[in-house]
Amino acid sequence: MVTPHKTRRPDELTMEVLELIGDVVSRFYADYEEAAAEHALTGAQARLLSLLSLEPLPMRKLAQKLKCEPSNVTGIVDRLESRGLVERRPDPSDRRVKLAAATDDGRRVARELRDGLRFARAPLAGLSDEERLALRDLLRRMLDA
Template identity: 55%
Template sequence: MRAKVLGALGEPLPMHRIAEKLNSERSNVTGIIDRLEARGLVERRSDARDRQVKNIVAAPAGAVLARNFRRSLGFAAEPLAALGPDDRVQLRDLLRRMVDAEA
């Protein structure tokens, strides 16, 4: 889940948007952000338009980790290339069901 959060941080996001992107509870995301922040992988920053909102931003170390993680998933690109768009959607949905069943 921490890798998913880091991967979702292409731009500064408030925690509620991260929770929406990951289909997760806000309280769960808060705990994940706390752990990532403690490791120096993300930072909380006040929003320029609304000082009460805290945006989550990948720290330099977190951005490098997320980039390396994405690169490490390259092994799946070739087998997935043989699947058409509909098959990829079906595979994604099946994998989500598997992950959700484990949670």
């Protein structure tokens, strides 16, 4: 006979950490939306542009990274393309696949978006290199779990 898995209620420290993570995420998104609005972009458009400023990506991969439907990505790319921030080009390894890529203007706007993010910049700058490395490593461990 299989006994049901008993879920333990999180301890106080875990609950406090979860609350703090939620607050950080909320403030980061609010800051990101504000920076995007300064460029007349939605948060989703800004996130997509930021991804494309790193490397051209196929629509399906963009949808996976943004955790949305490919049809949504198509609409976002269409709007960014009409503003000259993104272009579609054939994938050199498979010409049937279209890649979305940031234009020079798109990379400039993405850089300005990153520079416009104010939340956490000062608090992170107040941490030592060792503390920032520890925080980075802990966040990576959480994401890999």
